[in-house]
Amino acid sequence: MYGLNASGRSPYNATREFFAGKGLKEIPLTGALSWSVPGCVDGWAELSKRFGTMPLDKLLAPAIKYADEGFEVPPTIAGFWHAAEGKLSRAPDAAKTYLPGGHAPRNGEIFKNPRLANTYRLIAEGGRDAYYRGPIARQIVAYSEAHGGLFSLSGF
Numbered sequence: 001m002y003g004l005n006a007s008g009r010s011p012y013n014a015t016r017e018f019f020a021g022k023g024l025k026e027i028p029l030t031g032a033l034s035w036s037v038p039g040c041v042d043g044w045a046e047l048s049k050r051f052g053t054m055p056l057d058k059l060l061a062p063a064i065k066y067a068d069e070g071f072e073v074p075p076t077i078a079g080f081w082h083a084a085e086g087k088l089s090r091a092p093d094a095a096k097t098y099l100p101g102g103h104a105p106r107n108g109e110i111f112k113n114p115r116l117a118n119t120y121r122l123i124a125e126g127g128r129d130a131y132y133r134g135p136i137a138r139q140i141v142a143y144s145e146a147h148g149g150l151f152s153l154s155g156f
Helices: 016-021 040-051 056-069 075-083 085-089 092-098 114-132 135-146
Strands: none
Touching: 040 056, 040 114, 056 114, 075 085, 085 092, 114 135
16 A cells, blocks of 8 residues: 655745744635645656656646647536636636636636646656746746745745
8 A cells, every 4th residue: 555645745934933923823724825835746756656657748648738729618617617706816817827718617618728738748848846946936936925925946
């Protein structure tokens, strides 16, 4: 039996002293101070190292294709997406990605996510380091810094 927790960890800058200095007794549930370093890509690398039989570029190819070409939004997802429209519209980057044409995709509409396709391409080409040490990490850290988050390149 093998278990893997790839849920991510807190940023190194997320210390008790930091939160106490902000007058916070706990980590907020939302916003930049609640973000954890994503662990999924590292999890993929670990699983591949232990059990893998195919290269990452081949494994990510279908996801890249669907992100580029799009997929038909099913009814349940369309409903959840519509319910989140107000929240998504308050975050310009989220709105740019998840509200094409200014609204949540409706049932049966084709949703494309070229930015995700590009991210997956970079990971397919450069592996986990493309995510945690390369251009993806730099973009995530810059976004975090611009929004009061705690990510740093040394701790990503």
